Amino acid sequence: MEQKILIVDDEAHIRMLIEQTLEELEDEEVTFLTADNGEDALEIISSEKPQLVFLDVMMPKMNGMEVCRRVKKELVLDDVYIVLLTAKGQEVDRLKGQEVGADVYMTKPFDPESILQKARTVLGLV
Amino acid sequence: MARISLKNILSGKTAESALISSLIEQLNAAVFIEDVNRNVLLGKGTAVVNDSQPVTMDGETIGWVKCNEQVPVIASLLNLMIQKEAEKKKIASEVLLLYQEVNMIFNFSEKLAQTIGQTSIATITLDEAGRLIKSDNGLILLWDEDSNQIEAPASFGKPLFNEEKLKTHIDLLLSISKSGQSDIMSDLSALQDAGLISPDVQSLVYAALKVKHRVMGAIILARAEPVQYSAADLKFLITLALQSSSAIESALLYEKNIREAKEKEEAMRLIYEVTNKFVPHEFIRSLGRDVITDVRLGDQVEKIVTVLFSDIRDYTTLAEQMTPEENFRFVSSFNERIGPIIREHRGFINQYLGDAIMAIFPGKASDALAAAIQMHQAVQEFNAERALHNESQIKIGVGMHTGPLIMGITGDRDRLDATTIADTVNTASRLEGLTKHYKVDILLSESSVHHLADREAFHLRHLGPVQVKGKKAAIHIYECFNGSNEQDLHKKLHSLPLFTEGMSDYLNKSFHEATNKFYRALEIFPEDKTARLFLGKASHCMVEGISESWTGVEEIHSK
Numbered sequence: 001m002e003q004k005i006l007i008v009d010d011e012a013h014i015r016m017l018i019e020q021t022l023e024e025l026e027d028e029e030v031t032f033l034t035a036d037n038g039e040d041a042l043e044i045i046s047s048e049k050p051q052l053v054f055l056d057v058m059m060p061k062m063n064g065m066e067v068c069r070r071v072k073k074e075l076v077l078d079d080v081y082i083v084l085l086t087a088k089g090q091e092v093d094r095l096k097g098q099e100v101g102a103d104v105y106m107t108k109p110f111d112p113e114s115i116l117q118k119a120r121t122v123l124g125l126v
Numbered sequence: 127m128a129r130i131s132l133k134n135i136l137s138g139k140t141a142e143s144a145l146i147s148s149l150i151e152q153l154n155a156a157v158f159i160e161d162v163n164r165n166v167l168l169g170k171g172t173a174v175v176n177d178s179q180p181v182t183m184d185g186e187t188i189g190w191v192k193c194n195e196q197v198p199v200i201a202s203l204l205n206l207m208i209q210k211e212a213e214k215k216k217i218a219s220e221v222l223l224l225y226q227e228v229n230m231i232f233n234f235s236e237k238l239a240q241t242i243g244q245t246s247i248a249t250i251t252l253d254e255a256g257r258l259i260k261s262d263n264g265l266i267l268l269w270d271e272d273s274n275q276i277e278a279p280a281s282f283g284k285p286l287f288n289e290e291k292l293k294t295h296i297d298l299l300l301s302i303s304k305s306g307q308s309d310i311m312s313d314l315s316a317l318q319d320a321g322l323i324s325p326d327v328q329s330l331v332y333a334a335l336k337v338k339h340r341v342m343g344a345i346i347l348a349r350a351e352p353v354q355y356s357a358a359d360l361k362f363l364i365t366l367a368l369q370s371s372s373a374i375e376s377a378l379l380y381e382k383n384i385r386e387a388k389e390k391e392e393a394m395r396l397i398y399e400v401t402n403k404f405v406p407h408e409f410i411r412s413l414g415r416d417v418i419t420d421v422r423l424g425d426q427v428e429k430i431v432t433v434l435f436s437d438i439r440d441y442t443t444l445a446e447q448m449t450p451e452e453n454f455r456f457v458s459s460f461n462e463r464i465g466p467i468i469r470e471h472r473g474f475i476n477q478y479l480g481d482a483i484m485a486i487f488p489g490k491a492s493d494a495l496a497a498a499i500q501m502h503q504a505v506q507e508f509n510a511e512r513a514l515h516n517e518s519q520i521k522i523g524v525g526m527h528t529g530p531l532i533m534g535i536t537g538d539r540d541r542l543d544a545t546t547i548a549d550t551v552n553t554a555s556r557l558e559g560l561t562k563h564y565k566v567d568i569l570l571s572e573s574s575v576h577h578l579a580d581r582e583a584f585h586l587r588h589l590g591p592v593q594v595k596g597k598k599a600a601i602h603i604y605e606c607f608n609g610s611n612e613q614d615l616h617k618k619l620h621s622l623p624l625f626t627e628g629m630s631d632y633l634n635k636s637f638h639e640a641t642n643k644f645y646r647a648l649e650i651f652p653e654d655k656t657a658r659l660f661l662g663k664a665s666h667c668m669v670e671g672i673s674e675s676w677t678g679v680e681e682i683h684s685k
Binding site for chain 2: 013016017019020021023026027088109110111112
C-alpha cells in the first residue's frame with residue numbers, strides 16, 4: 001500500500017535533510033510530499049491525507065501549531081500522525097503542542113536516527 | 127553513492143514524470159520506458175519500436191528508453207534528469223553527514239553545559255570520543271601549569287601508558303600534553319622503545335586541549351589493530367577537544383571562584399567574629415540591628431540597665447613594680463577571668479579601661495550583683511595562684527547603679543564608636559570609687575537595690591546617704607558582702623542587726639546609741655573596717671556636736 005509523508009518547513013535545507021534521512025523508505029513505496037508554509041501544508045493534508053507529517057512550528061503565514069490544531073480539532077483527521085518540530089531551547093512549546101493535539105514533539109537540530117525510527121514506527125515499516 | 131530509482135521518478139506526482147508524459151504525447155510517438163529488468167514503467171500500446179537507448183547513472187544502466195529513431199531526445203532528457211537528481215542526492219547525503227556532525231556537537235555541548243567538575247567533563251569528552259572514533263584505549267591528560275605535574279582524570283581500555291615508566295619519562299609525556307599539537311602518530315617506536323606505551327598499540331591519535339595559546343593537556347586515543355586513524359577521525363577529535371577545553375577552562379575558573387568565595391566568606395566570618403569582640407553583639411541587638419554592618423551613625427536606644435564598674439584597688443602602686451609588658455600581661459590575665467563571668471550573667475563588657483571594666487546588664491539587676499559576687503570569688507582564686515608565685519595580693523572594688531542609659535553609635539562618617547551616654551554610668555563609676563572610702567567590696571545604689579527581684583538572696587548593709595561629686599541629690603548606698611570569705615561572712619551576718627541599728631541611730635542623730643551599737647558590732651567582728659568608720663563618725667558627732675543642717679549625708683569631694 002502506498003503511504004505518504006509530508007514534510008513541512010520553511011527552510012529548504014531542513015526539508016531536503018529530512019527527505020534524505022528518510023530516503024530508504026522510498027523503496028518501501030513511501031512517497032514524500034513537501035510544503036514550505038502552513039497554508040499549503042493544510043491544503044495538502046486535506047487532499048492527500050498523508051499518514052505522517054513532520055511539521056515545523058515557526059513558519060510564515062500559518063504556524064505549525066495552528067496547522068496542527070486545524071487538522072486535529074477542525075478536520076478531525078485522527079489518522080494523520082503529526083510530529084511537531086521546534087528549535088532546541090524553545091521547549092516551552094511542548095505543552096502547547098499537546099494542547100493542539102500533536103502526537104509527538106521533536107527538537108531541531110534533529111537526530112536523523114530517531115526521525116527515521118519514528119517514521120518506520122508510524123508507518124508500520126519496522 | 128546515492129541511488130536513483132527510475133520508477134520513483136516516473137511514477138507518482140513528480141514534475142519530471144509530468145514533463146516526460148506531456149513530451150511523449152506531443153511527439154505522438156510510441157515510447158516505452160523500462161527499468162533495468164525490462165519492466166515497463168511508462169508507455170502503453172503495442173506499437174513496434176526499433177531503437178533502444180540506455181538510461182545510465184554514473185555509467186551504470188538503470189533502465190531503457192525504447193522508441194523510434196526520431197525521438198532519442200527523450201532518452202537524453204531522461205539521462206539529464208537522472209544526472210541532476212543524482213547530483214542533488216549526492217549533495218544532500220553529504221549535507222546530512224555534516225548535519226549529523228552538527229547534531230553530535232550540539233548534543234555534546236549540551237552535555238558539557240550540564241557538567242561542572244573537571245573530572246566529569248574529561249569523562250564525558252573521552253566517552254564521546256571513544257563512541258565516535260573506534261578505539262581500544264583512551265586517555266585524557268591534564269597538565270597543571272603551577273605544579274608542572276600531569277594528571278589523568280579519565281581513561282578507558284587497558285592502561286595506555288606504563289605508570290612506572292611514566293614517572294621517569296615525564297618530559298616525553300609533557301612534550302605531548304604541552305605541545306599544543308594534534309596529530310596522528312604513525313611511528314610509535316620512540317614511545318614504545320622507552321617502554322612508555324604498551325607494545326600492543328598500533329595506531330595513535332591525539333588532540334591538544336587548549337584555550338587560546340594556553341595548553342591544558344591532550345586527549346589520546348589508541349588502537350591495537352593496525353588500522354591507521356583517518357584525517358576525519360583527527361578532525362573529529364580536534365572538534366571535541368576544542369569544546370572540551372573551554373568547558374574545562376570554565377570548570378577551573380568556577381572551582382577557583384568557589385574557592386575564592388569560600389576564602390572571602392571565611393575572612394568575613396573572622397572579621398565578624400573579631401568585630402563582635404570589639405562591639406558586643408548584645409549592644410548591636412539592643413540597637414535593633416542584627417549585624418554590625420547594619421549599624422548607622424545616630425542609631426540609639428534608651429533602656430533601663432544596670433551598669434557595673436570594677437577596678438583593681440591600688441593598681442597604680444601595683445603597676446609601678448611591673449614592666450609595661452608585665453603590666454599588660456597582668457591586666458590581660460585578670461580580664462580573661464572576668465569577661466566570661468559577665469557574659470555568664472547575661473551582661474556584656476562595654477569597655478575595658480586599663481584595669482577597670484565597665485559592663486552593662488540589660489536584664490535583671492540581680493544578674494549584675496551575682497556577677498559582682500562571682501568576680502570577687504574569682505579574685506580570691508587569682509590571689510591563691512599569685513600567692514604560690516610570691517606575688518602580691520590584689521583587691522577589686524565594684525560599684526553598680528541601675529537607671530536609664532542611652533546606647534548609641536556616635537562619631538563621624540569615617541570613624542564610628544559604640545558609646546553609652548548617661549548619668550547612670552557616672553554614678554556607677556562614682557560608687558566604684560567609694561568602695562575604698564567605705565572599705566567594702568561591692569557598693570550598689572538604692573536604685574539597684576530596688577530593682578533586685580530577689581533581695582533576700584543577697585546580704586546587704588545600708589550605709590546611709592551619700593552626695594557624690596557633681597551630683598545634687600544624695601543617694602542611699604548599700605554594701606553587698608556575699609563575696610567575703612567564709613569567716614568574715616559569718617561574723618558580718620552575726621553583727622548585722624547591731625550594725626543596722628547603729629546606722630539607724632546614727633541617721634536619727636542618736637549618736638550615743640549609735641556609738642554603742644557600732645562598738646558592740648565590732649566586738650563580734652573586730653576587723654569590720656566599715657563599722658569602725660561609722661563608730662568614728664558617730665563618736666565624733668557625739669563629742670563635737672553637729673550643725674543644724676546635719677542630715678547624715680556623707681559628702682565626698684574626691685572622685
